[in-house]
Each structure stands twice: as structure tokens, then as C-alpha cells.
Amino acid sequence: IHRSRACPPDRGILIFLTGEDEIVRCCALINQLSRLRRVDNTTPNDSSDVLVNNSRNSESCAIRVFSLFASLPQNKQLTALSFAQPNCRKVIVSTNLAETSITIPGIRYVIDCGYAKVRYWDTQSGLESFRIQRISKSQAWQRAGRAGREAAGVCLRLYTDAEYKKMALHPQPELVRAPMAGVLLNLIAMNVKCPLQFPWLTSPKAASVEASLLLLQRLDAVEQDTASTGGAEEATNKPYLNGNHELLKSSPRHSLSASDVQLTKPLRLTQLGSLMSAFPLDPRFSRVLVSSAHLGCFVEILSILSMLYVSPVFYVPTEKREEFSEIRQRFYHPDGDLISLLLVYRAYVKSSRVNDPKYSRVEAPVSRTESNQFWCRAHFLNRGRLNTAVKVRAQLKQIARGCGLTGFRSCGANLNLVAQAFLQSGFRDQVALLADPALLSSSGTQVVQELGQSRRSVYTLVGLTQSVADRFFIIHPESQLYPASLSDAPPAALLFIETVTQSVMGNEKLTEEKVDSHALTYMRHVSTIQWGSQLESNDRSEFFNWLTNLVTVTKNNPVNRQKRSDFSSSFADGKRVKRRCLLHSYFAAPTTPTNTDADHSTTSFNHICETTPSNTDADHLTASFNHVNETLPTVSQTGLSKKKLKRLAARRKRKRLLAATMHS
Structure with missing residues (x-):
């Protein structure tokens, strides 16, 4: 396309691939080919050589390649979208991020590979993994539409018509493909006793609902309501959604039956489940957060969960991989990736507060924001994601304080409590043990046998069923423990948070029916554990006794829960919040009422309700505004200037008038 005479350089190209690794390799290959200038006169009749040598576009115009994926920093994403330069062709290699909701200027050609990376949840093993699968017809046309947003374009599909028809x-x-534990927990929290007959827009799989309910019961979040007189069938016959039971009868295909899922009695939340439902997290993470308050590592878990929410936080260009390997050692910890994320968060908060010359590349004094940007750039960190992690942590802390978890304790140097909090509460089923070499040699998969003979350590999941027992796990290369897996003494037991499944059959893409026998599963966010010594013994009864006392104290001394989210508030300007609270307390505080004030308020409201204003109304509003000005606090009371106090009072007066008008 680039070397064709019929394609001017102002027509950009958009290429859809599956993941970051493919995008990086594709960009490197395009840059390499664009620098080649082949001059071959041995085959003058070859049309391709004539096209290369005689093309004016390939000699005169340049080509600029951009990558676009989710973990890319925001400034680089905006550069790729807004780039426009005369006599230069723009090529964007993207995931399905550019498939919808965005218009890229100058795109006239789209190249579609026909695949996408999708997150799936295995109901048998309880693991989430990414799979590369075929896109749908609607997605194919959506990708083709990216070339025709501004003018007529061309879409080149790298698959046949027969594959498109399939x-x-x-x-x-x-x-259908995601875990439903969080959805079911919210439904039960909304007093939906049996979520089986809930009127879903799309009916979920019965196996997914059953596995999610078992997970919630294992997390001690829900229990069967033994006080209910009826069974599950009676609970499903109860009307939901304000009595709109006809909706359930008219669309039975959008609901499940009690025979599909083994449920004998209605469900209800436990004390722990009520506490977990208050956090906007996955039930596993909310269970870990509550357990950390009991173990005494709440501060560390709060930071780690915030970093997991925005992960990945590192962005490393291909040409700087060696430099990054040295910088990454500053955040290394032998316990694994969870503690490394904690170290990254602490270092980022420290760089945001002070100008440390150890981490800053500039010697002259700079502002806090500039120093923070230099620090993130020097450590290959995504500053936008780290800012989001700070806000997420503040919101979780605010919710925890509202739930009564006010004793924020830190484990200090005893970081083993972090892995213990994950292991004993929410991730006990995600433990991998070092596989026996004899088991690998007897495996039916040739790739697994070759992997067992290599230096990489292979692990098996604890408690897997026979149907998925052939799946083997290895540490992801981005993990801090990956070098340890290549050593002679690899970790014997690991705890992981998520997995990524990739094909091992060359260039063939991974499909759902091939995942069990032709796939390797990479473990991400891995931590070492002492399997056996960190298992819970009598801590379970102590935890629930602590939880009962916490709920009792919270009921006797309720905590005011703030409705405002920390995502929309400022965290750096504490003085501004303090002054706003002082003003609010002044204006909201009841003053000594007089008859004049009462008559004045009544007259003001009557004038507002009238449809036709008059001069009397204008004089009255002026008098009311002067009355507010006379009662303004002094500068010493609030720390604000008198001019700003008048401006705030006028703004508050306008809001009152608008509210009264809307009420009338």
C-alpha cells in the first residue's frame, strides 16, 4: 500500500492485531522494511521490483509507525491519534482498543487479522485467562468501518470468505464468559433471595452460576437462609423488580431453573458478606481486604489492591529493555510481585512529596509535578495509572472507615502477613506446586515434555479436577520471580493472582476446544509461600469472633459514610477542603431567629413563586443579598479574603433561588 502510486501519503493505515507482543514485533518489522531500498536490475520483468524501484511514494514520502494498546501511556496514545504531518504516512498498529468509540483522522486503509484476545473464566478450575479467538461478523464490520469514517476507504481482511461465514x-x-461472583453478591445484597430466576438480558451459563455461588460460600459471603419456610422453588416464584413478575413468565429463556443449579433454600448475606458488598472490588479482593484488617497488614493490602486494579504500571520500549532490567532491581523483593508492587507504590508516593536527587535526573530545583514526571519517566512507570492507584486507595480507605474498619494497622517489616492474607482468605485455590519431572516426562503433550527438559520450572495447580489436570503452569517472564524459576533452586510453592493462556502450536491461534491439551498457562502477580505452614488452623474462629465484635461496635457507634467518591475529589489541597468545611459549617449553622428574619424568608419564597417579576422583587433580592453580606464571617474566621467570601455567598444565594424555583 505504501509503495503504490495510487495511494497518496495522506491516507493512513490501521492494522488490528491481538496483543502487545505482536504489535511490537509488527512495528519493528515495518520500520525495518521502510528503511530498505532494494535496487535489483536482474529481473526487470518482475512487477514487484518495478513497483519498488519506480514508485515515487516510496522514495519521496516517509512512514511513521505508532502502536496503540491499553497499557500504553496516555500521552503516547494521544500522539498516535492526533499525528498529522505533510508528506508522511501514518500507520497505527492497534488491538481492539481502536475498534469502537473512536475516530482516527486520516485513516483510509484497515488491515484486519480476524482475531482478538478475550478474557475467559474456566468454571472447572476457577481461573481467568486470556484466549485468542476469532472475532464475530459484527466486529469485522466494525473494524472495516474505521476506514470509512471521513471518506471512502478500503478494508483488507486476512481470512477467506469461508472463514468469515463460520x-x-x-x-x-x-x-457469559466472565465470573459472576460479584454480580451475584450484589443481587443478594439487594435482597434477591434466589438469583436463579432474575430476568437477565442474556441468560448466563448454569455452570458459571453454580461455580460463582460455590465461590461465595467458600468465601463465607453467603449462606442458605434456614429461617425461610419455603425452599428455592418458592423463592424463585417471588416477584422481583417491584412486583413485575410477568416479565419472568414472558421470557423464560432469560432465566435459570432450580434444577440447573443445586439450590435448596434461598440465600442471604452473612455478616462478612455484608461487609464485602460495600467495596467495589472482586469478592476475592474484598475478602482479602477484610482479613488484612484482622491480621494487621491492612495498610499494605490496601496499596497492593490499588496497584492490582491499575496493573500493568510499567511501560518499556523495545530498545530500552536492558536499561529497564537494571532499574527493576530497585523494586525487587524475594517474596515476589505483590511486595514489588507495594515498593513501587511507596516509591511513587515518596517522589510525589519530596524532590529526591537520588531519583531525579535534574539538579536544579523543580516543582513537585515536574519532579514526579521525571521520576516516572526514569523508572518506566505509567504516571496516569499510578495517580489512579492513589485515588482508588483513598476511596477504599474511605469505604473501610465507613464500614467500621478504623484500625488501620501496618505489618511493618513482617511482610509474610501479606501472602498469608491472600492465602487464607480469597486465593487458597490458586496455589501452584513445583511439578515432578516424572510427571512431565509422562505427559502426552510433546511441548510439555520438551519444557520439562529445559531450565524453566513447571508447576501444577493444587486441587485441580481430572478434566483439567493436564494443564501445566509456568511463571510469566515479566514476573520478578522468573529468574528464580530458571535457577537450580526454584520456589517450591507459589500463589498467583491471574493467568494468561497462550498457544504452543506455532502460529495457530488458541481456541476454546484446544485450550486443555495445547496450551501453556502463564502465572502473573506471583508470590512465594510456605505451603503448609501458612494454612489456617484455629485462626478461623478468631477471625469470626473479631468480625462479630466489629459489627456490634459499628451498630452501637454508627460511622457517617460519605457518599462522595474520592475519584472526583482533590487529595493534595487539604487547606481548600478545610476552608470549604468551615464555610459550610458557618452557613449551615442555625442562627438566632428573629421575627424579621422569618418574615424576610417567607416574603422571599413568595416572591420566587410568582411568575411575573416586579421591581419589588428586585429590591427584595437586593436587600436579601445585603443581609447575607452583613452576616459574613471575618477573614480571621475562615482564612479567606472578604471579596472571596462575598463571591461564595452570592453563589450560595443563587443556588437557593434556583432550588426554590425548581421546587415551585
């Missing part, structure tokens, strides 16, 4: 019409809804 595609599904629409992609699977996320409710």
Missing part, C-alpha cells in the same frame, strides 16, 4: 453473528456477552 464466524458468529455477534460476540459473546461478557456475562
Whole structure:
């Protein structure tokens, strides 16, 4: 396309690939080919050589390649979208991030590979993994539409018509392929006793609902309501959604039956489940957060969960991999990735507060924001994601304080409590043990046998069923423990947070029916554990006794929960918040009422309700505004200037008038 005479350089190209690794390799290959200038006169009749040598576009115009994926920093994403330069062709290699909701100027050509990386949840093993699968027909046309947003364009599909006809019409809804534990927990919290007959827009799989309910019971979040007189069938016959039971009868295909899922009695939240439902987290993470308050590592878990929420936080260009390997050692910890994320968060907060010359590349004094930007750039960190992690942590801390978890304790140097909090509460089923070499040699998969003979350590999951017992796990290369897995003494037991499944059959993409026998599963966010010594013994009874006392104290001394989210508030300007509270307390404080003030308020409201204003109304509003000005606090009371106090009072007066008008 680039070397064709019929394609001017102002027509950009958009290429859809599956993941970051493919995008990086594709960008490097395009840059390498664009620098080649082949001059071959031995085959003058070869049309391709004539096209290369005689093309004016390839000699006169340049080509600029950009990558676009989710973990890319925001400034680089904006550069790729807004780039426009005369006599230069723009090429964007992207994931399905550029598939919808965005218009890229100058794109006239789209190259579609026909695949996408999708997150799936295995109901048998309880693991979430990324799989590369075929897109749907609607996604194919959506990608083709990126070339025709501004003018007529061309879409080149790297698959045949026969493969296109085999595609599904629409992609699977996320409710079908994602874990439903969080959704079911929220439904039960909304007093939906039996979520089986809830009127879903798309009916979930019965196996997914059953596995999610078992997970909630294992987390001690829900229990069967033994006080209920009826069973599950009676609970499903109860009307939901304000009595709109006809909706359930008219669309039975959108609901499940009690025979699909083994449920004998209605469900209800436990004390722990009520506490978990207050946090906007996955039930596993909210269970870990509550347990950390009991173990005494709440401060560390709060930071780690915030970093997991925005992960990945590192962005490393291909040409700087060696430099990054040295910088990454500053955040290394032998316990694994969770503690490394904690060290990254602490270092970022420290760089935001002070100008440390050890981490800053500038010697002259700079502002706090500039120093923070230099520090993130020097350590290959995504500053936007780290800012989001700070806000998420503040919101979780605010919710925890509202739930009564006010004793924020830190474990200090005893960081073993962090892995213990994850292991004993929410992730006990995600433990991998070092595999026996004899087991690898007897495996039916040739790739696994070759992997067992290499230096990389292979692990098996504890408690897997026979149907998925052939799956083997290895540490992801981005993990801090990956070098340890290549040593002679690899970790014997690991705890992981998520997995990524990739194909081991060359260039063939991984499909759902091939995942069990032809896939390797990479473990991410890995931590070492002492399997056996960190298992819970009598701590379970102590935890629930602590939880009962916490709920009792919270009921006797309720804590005011703030409705405002920390995502929309400022964290650096504490003085501004303090002054705003002082003003609010002044204006909201009841003053000594007089008859004049009462008559004045009544007259003001009557004038507002009238439809036709008059001069009397204007005089009255002026008098009311002067009355507010006379009662303004002094500068010493609030720390604000008198001019600003008048401005705030006028703004508050306008809000009162508007509220009264809307009420009338």
C-alpha cells in the first residue's frame, strides 16, 4: 500500500492485531522494511521490483509507525491519534482498543487479522485467562468501518470468505464468559433471595452460576437462609423488580431453573458478606481486604489492591529493555510481585512529596509535578495509572472507615502477613506446586515434555479436577520471580493472582476446544509461600469472633459514610477542603431567629413563586443579598479574603433561588 502510486501519503493505515507482543514485533518489522531500498536490475520483468524501484511514494514520502494498546501511556496514545504531518504516512498498529468509540483522522486503509484476545473464566478450575479467538461478523464490520469514517476507504481482511461465514453473528456477552461472583453478591445484597430466576438480558451459563455461588460460600459471603419456610422453588416464584413478575413468565429463556443449579433454600448475606458488598472490588479482593484488617497488614493490602486494579504500571520500549532490567532491581523483593508492587507504590508516593536527587535526573530545583514526571519517566512507570492507584486507595480507605474498619494497622517489616492474607482468605485455590519431572516426562503433550527438559520450572495447580489436570503452569517472564524459576533452586510453592493462556502450536491461534491439551498457562502477580505452614488452623474462629465484635461496635457507634467518591475529589489541597468545611459549617449553622428574619424568608419564597417579576422583587433580592453580606464571617474566621467570601455567598444565594424555583 505504501509503495503504490495510487495511494497518496495522506491516507493512513490501521492494522488490528491481538496483543502487545505482536504489535511490537509488527512495528519493528515495518520500520525495518521502510528503511530498505532494494535496487535489483536482474529481473526487470518482475512487477514487484518495478513497483519498488519506480514508485515515487516510496522514495519521496516517509512512514511513521505508532502502536496503540491499553497499557500504553496516555500521552503516547494521544500522539498516535492526533499525528498529522505533510508528506508522511501514518500507520497505527492497534488491538481492539481502536475498534469502537473512536475516530482516527486520516485513516483510509484497515488491515484486519480476524482475531482478538478475550478474557475467559474456566468454571472447572476457577481461573481467568486470556484466549485468542476469532472475532464475530459484527466486529469485522466494525473494524472495516474505521476506514470509512471521513471518506471512502478500503478494508483488507486476512481470512477467506469461508472463514468469515463460520464466524458468529455477534460476540459473546461478557456475562457469559466472565465470573459472576460479584454480580451475584450484589443481587443478594439487594435482597434477591434466589438469583436463579432474575430476568437477565442474556441468560448466563448454569455452570458459571453454580461455580460463582460455590465461590461465595467458600468465601463465607453467603449462606442458605434456614429461617425461610419455603425452599428455592418458592423463592424463585417471588416477584422481583417491584412486583413485575410477568416479565419472568414472558421470557423464560432469560432465566435459570432450580434444577440447573443445586439450590435448596434461598440465600442471604452473612455478616462478612455484608461487609464485602460495600467495596467495589472482586469478592476475592474484598475478602482479602477484610482479613488484612484482622491480621494487621491492612495498610499494605490496601496499596497492593490499588496497584492490582491499575496493573500493568510499567511501560518499556523495545530498545530500552536492558536499561529497564537494571532499574527493576530497585523494586525487587524475594517474596515476589505483590511486595514489588507495594515498593513501587511507596516509591511513587515518596517522589510525589519530596524532590529526591537520588531519583531525579535534574539538579536544579523543580516543582513537585515536574519532579514526579521525571521520576516516572526514569523508572518506566505509567504516571496516569499510578495517580489512579492513589485515588482508588483513598476511596477504599474511605469505604473501610465507613464500614467500621478504623484500625488501620501496618505489618511493618513482617511482610509474610501479606501472602498469608491472600492465602487464607480469597486465593487458597490458586496455589501452584513445583511439578515432578516424572510427571512431565509422562505427559502426552510433546511441548510439555520438551519444557520439562529445559531450565524453566513447571508447576501444577493444587486441587485441580481430572478434566483439567493436564494443564501445566509456568511463571510469566515479566514476573520478578522468573529468574528464580530458571535457577537450580526454584520456589517450591507459589500463589498467583491471574493467568494468561497462550498457544504452543506455532502460529495457530488458541481456541476454546484446544485450550486443555495445547496450551501453556502463564502465572502473573506471583508470590512465594510456605505451603503448609501458612494454612489456617484455629485462626478461623478468631477471625469470626473479631468480625462479630466489629459489627456490634459499628451498630452501637454508627460511622457517617460519605457518599462522595474520592475519584472526583482533590487529595493534595487539604487547606481548600478545610476552608470549604468551615464555610459550610458557618452557613449551615442555625442562627438566632428573629421575627424579621422569618418574615424576610417567607416574603422571599413568595416572591420566587410568582411568575411575573416586579421591581419589588428586585429590591427584595437586593436587600436579601445585603443581609447575607452583613452576616459574613471575618477573614480571621475562615482564612479567606472578604471579596472571596462575598463571591461564595452570592453563589450560595443563587443556588437557593434556583432550588426554590425548581421546587415551585
